[in-house]
Amino acid sequence: VNLRTFMPFDFQGQKIAASVSENYGDFVKKYKPSASVLYSNRWQTSLGEMGFLVDVAESRLATRTDGLFVRPFFKNADGIWVPRGADWRTLLYDRKRDGAYLAFQWRPSDDVDLYATAFQSKYHEVWDEDAIFVSNDPTQVMVDASQPSQVNGGVFQSGRLTQDGGMPMGTDIRASNSHSKTTDFSTGMKWRLGTSTELASSVQFVKATTDSLDSTVALGTNVPYIDIALNGNSPPRIGVDSNFTGNPANYYWGFTMDHQDQNYAKELAWRADIDHSFVNGFVQGVKGGVRVTDRYAHNIDTGYNWVPVFQTWMAYWAVPGGNMPGLNLNNAVNSSLVHLDTFSNFYRGGAGVPGAFYAPVLSTALGYPGSYAAIHDAAIPYYVAGSGYDVPYQPTLLDAAHTNLQPKKTYAAYAMLDFGVDEANLSGNIGVRAVRTTNAAQGFLVYPDQALAPYLGTGQTAPINARNEYTDILPSLNVKWEFAPNVITRFAFSKAVARPDFSQMQAYQILDAAVLSGYTPPAGTTTLPIDKLTLTGTSTSNPYLTPMKANQFDLSLEWYFDQDRGGMAWVNLFHKGISDYFRNESEFVTYPGVDGNSYQYLITRPVNVGKATIDGAEIGWNQFFDFLPVK
Numbered sequence: 214v215n216l217r218t219f220m221p222f223d224f225q226g227q228k229i230a231a232s233v234s235e236n237y238g239d240f241v242k243k244y245k246p247s248a249s250v251l252y253s254n255r256w257q258t259s260l261g262e263m264g265f266l267v268d269v270a271e272s273r274l275a276t277r278t279d280g281l282f283v284r285p286f287f288k289n290a291d292g293i294w295v296p297r298g299a300d301w302r303t304l305l306y307d308r309k310r311d312g313a314y315l316a317f318q319w320r321p322s323d324d325v326d327l328y329a330t331a332f333q334s335k336y337h338e339v340w341d342e343d344a345i346f347v348s349n350d351p352t353q354v355m356v357d358a359s360q361p362s363q364v365n366g367g368v369f370q371s372g373r374l375t376q377d378g379g380m381p382m383g384t385d386i387r388a389s390n391s392h393s394k395t396t397d398f399s400t401g402m403k404w405r406l407g408t409s410t411e412l413a414s415s416v417q418f419v420k421a422t423t424d425s426l427d428s429t430v431a432l433g434t435n436v437p438y439i440d441i442a443l444n445g446n447s448p449p450r451i452g453v454d455s456n457f458t459g460n461p462a463n464y465y466w467g468f469t470m471d472h473q474d475q476n477y478a479k480e481l482a483w484r485a486d487i488d489h490s491f492v493n494g495f496v497q498g499v500k501g502g503v504r505v506t507d508r509y510a511h512n513i514d515t516g517y518n519w520v521p522v523f524q525t526w527m528a529y530w531a532v533p534g535g536n537m538p539g540l541n542l543n544n545a546v547n548s549s550l551v552h553l554d555t556f557s558n559f560y561r562g563g564a565g566v567p568g569a570f571y572a573p574v575l576s577t578a579l580g581y582p583g584s585y586a587a588i589h590d591a592a593i594p595y596y597v598a599g600s601g602y603d604v605p606y607q608p609t610l611l612d613a614a615h616t617n618l619q620p621k622k623t624y625a626a627y628a629m630l631d632f633g634v635d636e637a638n639l640s641g642n643i644g645v646r647a648v649r650t651t652n653a654a655q656g657f658l659v660y661p662d663q664a665l666a667p668y669l670g671t672g673q674t675a676p677i678n679a680r681n682e683y684t685d686i687l688p689s690l691n692v693k694w695e696f697a698p699n700v701i702t703r704f705a706f707s708k709a710v711a712r713p714d715f716s717q718m719q720a721y722q723i724l725d726a727a728v729l730s731g732y733t734p735p736a737g738t739t740t741l742p743i744d745k746l747t748l749t750g751t752s753t754s755n756p757y758l759t760p761m762k763a764n765q766f767d768l769s770l771e772w773y774f775d776q777d778r779g780g781m782a783w784v785n786l787f788h789k790g791i792s793d794y795f796r797n798e799s800e801f802v803t804y805p806g807v808d809g810n811s812y813q814y815l816i817t818r819p820v821n822v823g824k825a826t827i828d829g830a831e832i833g834w835n836q837f838f839d840f841l842p843v844k
Contacts, residue, residue, distance in 0.1 A: 220328065221253050221264025221318045228253040240561070241277035241305060261321035268314040278304045279560050281567075283441065283449050286368070287351040295354050295369040298347030298380060298439055299451045301567050303556060306340040324405045332397040341388040341578070343554045345570050348433070348467075349381045357438060371442035379435030381525055383467050384554070384570045388578040391425035391474075409492075414485040423476040428578040430588070432551065432571060433467035433523065433537065434458065448564040455568045461548045464571050465537035466522040466592065469585045475513040475611055482506045490631075497640075498631040508621040510715055515609045520585075521602075522592050531600040538595045546591035550577055582608035614674045617719045618655040619756075623648060638695035645688045650712075652681040654756035656720030658804070661748075663726035665734060665741045668808040669748075670724070677720040679756035685710050699774065705767040710760035713795065717819060719754040724804060724814055743812060750802070752818040759821055764790040778837045785831040793821040 230251040237244050248271055255264035284297035315331045353376045356362050362372025374380065401415025440452035457463055486502035521527065523537040532538070541547040555569045577584045589606035596603040609615075629644030656677045660670025689707035696702065727747045728734060734741060769785040802816045 218314065218316070218330070219251075219253070219266060219268075220316050221255050221266045222262075222320070222326075224253050224255070226255060236274055238275045238277065240279075240558075241275050243275040245273035245275050247272040255318075261319060263320075264316075264318040266314075266316040268312075270312045272308075272310045274306075274308045276306045278306070279564075280304070281448050281451070281560065281564055283443065284347060284351070287354070289352060289354055289356075291355065293356060293364055293367055293369060295356060295374060296441065297351035297354060298349060298374065298382070299441055299449065299567070300344065300346040301451065301556070301559070302342055302344035302346075303559065304340060304342040307338075309337045311335045326403045327401070329400040330398070332395070334395045336391075336393040338391045338393075339389065341386060341575055343556075343572050344383075344385050344387065345567070345572075346383050346385070347380065347439075348383045349376060353377065354380075360440075369441075369443075373438045373440050375438040378525075379437055380439055381433065381435050383431045383433055384464070384572040385429050385431035385467075386573045386575055386578045387427070387429040388575060389425065389427045390579060391423065393421070393423045395419065395421040410487070410489045412485075412487055415483070417480075417482045419480045419482075421476075421478050423474060425474045426579075426581060427472040427517075428581045429468075429470040430573040430577040430584070431467040431469075432464045432540070432573060433525070434464045434570075435525070448560060450564070451567040453568040458568050458570050459553065461540055461551065461571050464540055464551070466540065466542070466546070466588055467524065468519060468521045469581075469588065470517055470519045471515070471581055471585065471609055472517045473513070473515045473609060473611060476511070478508070478510040478512075480506060480508045495632050495634065496630060497633050500627075500629045500631075500644075502627055504623070504625040504627075506621075506623045508619075510617075510619040510621075512617045512619070512719070513611050513615050514617070515611065515615045518609045520589065520606075522588060523595075527600075527602075531597055531602055532595060533597060538592070542588075542591035542595070546588050550574055582606075614657050614659070616656070617721055618653075619715060619718060620653045621715075621718075622651045625649070639693070641690070641692035643688075643690045645686065648685045648687065648710075650683055650685075652679075652718060652756065654679045654718055654720035656722075656756075659721075659723045660804075660807075661724050661726035663746070665728065665738065666726050666743075666746055667740065668810070669726050669806045669812065671807070673807075677722065677756075679720045681757050681759070683759050685760065685762075699772065699776070701771045701773070703767070703769045703771070705765070707765050709763045709765060711763075712760045713758040713819075717754050717758060717795070718756050720756045721754060722750055722752050722816070722818075724748070724750045748812055748814040750814045750816040750818075752816070755818045755820060758795065758819060759793060761794045761821075762792050775836060778839060780836040782834045783832070785833075787827075787829055787831075789827040791825045791827065792823070794823060794825065795819045796822050798822060 228251065231249065233246070233248045235244055235246055249268065251266070251268040253264065253266035255262060280302045282300040284299060286294045286296050289295050312334045313332070317329045319327045354374050355376055356364065356369060357373035357375050360373040363370040397417065397419045399415060399417040401413065404412040406412065437454050437457055442450040444450060483505045484502060486500065488498065488500045490498040523532060525537070528535045540551060550573060551571045552574050553569055554572045556566050559566050577588070585608065586606040593603050593605070625646060625648040627644060627646040629642055631642045633640035654677070657674040658677050660673050660675070662672030663669060687708045687710065690705065692704045694702050725748070727749070728741065729745050729747055732745055766788045767785065769783055771781065771783040774780045774782065796819065797817055798820045799815050799817045801813045803811045803813050805811050
């Protein structure tokens with residue numbers, strides 16, 4: 214982003230400005246203030262003219278968002294397309310943003326300008342969400358024949374949904390607490406060498422940090438039914454047995470899920486430019502410059518770590534009997550950690566209240582990791598010994614296995630020539646830019662943890678060190694010709710690149726081994742051969758990606774028929790030839806097992822593939838209708 218902020222020399226002398234505003238969230242019913250103060254001045258000194266500017270600002274915001282969802286439809290055993298169920302939720306959001314800006318300018322002579330700036334922006338974001346959601350097997354959902362219902366063309370419209378044993382649902386409190394800070398320092402100069410030549414150079418250093426926790430604690434319950442009525446464009450009507458959901462004895466602790474980010478990045482950039490203009494001749498000016506950037510990112514991302522407390526699929530083998538233990542596990546983890554959520558003023562009363570549910574209190578989510586450990590450790594006595602769950606809770610570690618390091622350097626140089634023939638109303642420029650990029654990424658490969666294939670691995674990690682280098686030559690040409698009064702044609706050609714995002718360049722790969730679909734291992738099997746397994750891996754990143762490339766052509770004809778009123782009509786033709794675009798693709802990749810043998814995994818990840826063309830035309834007309842009457 215090329216951000217142009219105020220500088221001291223933008224004002225004639227002293228400048229004092231302030232603003233105060235209040236934002237009212239009518240749904241959340243909260244007022245939040247915003248304010249900023251600016252002071253700027255400039256002075257003549259024995260060393261030349263100097264100026265100083267300072268600006269501070271603070272902004273706060275609070276919102277509320279309600280959501281109501283009918284889940285996707287599935288065909289059940291009766292051949293009816295029914296929704297899996299319905300979800301509803303309320304999210305409260307609170308944000309505080311602080312900013313400070315300093316600027317200094319010094320003009321020791323009429324030919325030299327020097328400046329320095331400093332920014333700092335702090336961002337604190339907190340939100341929490343109460344949610345009710347289904348967690349059932351969609352193929353087991355039935356329409357209750359004992360209640361009125363409407364099914365059109367085999368598709369459910371309204372009625373009561375149920376299933377054997379009740380509809381498994383979850384209620385949760387999800388909370389996020391995020392702190393971000395960005396600091397920017399820059400300094401630069403401009404030196405005018407006579408009336409035709411200017412030199413400019415600047416240096417910039419940016420540092421950014423983010424620390425965030427996304428935490429969810431959920432209860433489980435098996436409601437007897439869900440009443441759903443689909444209302445076209447209006448919100449659906451949803452209802453449950455409020456006597457059942459209003460009884461805390463019908464709930465159990467369901468799961469916890471944490472996600473942590475701890476990111477640090479910095480960038481050092483330098484640029485230098487020279488610009489020389491000519492008074493006469495076809496060549497009207499030349500420009501040239503260099504750019505150097507050195508970026509570094511240190512990202513820790515733990516992923517979303519879902520850990521069950523009690524789930525219906527754990528019955529008998531991990532939890533004795535078919536019933537889940539209730540909320541009261543011990544003196545600390547009990548019904549005192551939940552509250553009855555009535556969804557007050559849901560959809561401003563426009564959708565009705567689906568029903569009140571018990572959900573964990575906010576402190577259980579924001580108390581990670583202590584609150585998680587208390588819940589999981591309290592559940593240990595209720596597990597079957599040796600099930601794998603009867604062990605103390607281990608929090609997610611911000612360790613090397615979740616860390617990705619990405620240094621990146623670019624070196625660029627450009628040259629551009631401005632040309633024109635004034636008598637023919639012809640002007641344009643031609644230039645070329647060369648960019649050398651070096652990427653590196655350090656991350657981890659996570660091996661499978663398949664109990665029936667110990668020879669593949671036990672979930673251990675191995676380091677990945679990737680390096681990628683490439684050079685791009687990017688020419689461009691722009692021509693403008695006004696061949697008749699107020700009629701202009703333009704032609705442009707350029708070669709452009711679009712680099713992958715930093716997140717797409719991470720070095721992180723997870724391998725997975727699953728029992729072959731349709732095959733059931735015989736009782737007592739401890740190890741399966743490789744032909745009874747499916748080896749796969751999925752990643753959202755690839756450190757060896759190179760930029761997408763495009764050859765771009767544009768031709769336009771423009772008619773400015775009424776410039777005083779913005780009158781303009783135009784026709785544009787364009788062609789883009791694109792190559793090496795990003796797409797997920799699967800390929801077999803060989804990885805070693807712990808037994809010393811190599812195994813092929815079907816890996817799906819983004820790669821550079823293919824070519825494409827985009828051709829199009831645009832016709833437009835613009836004019837202010839100032840002749841219309843004004844009310």
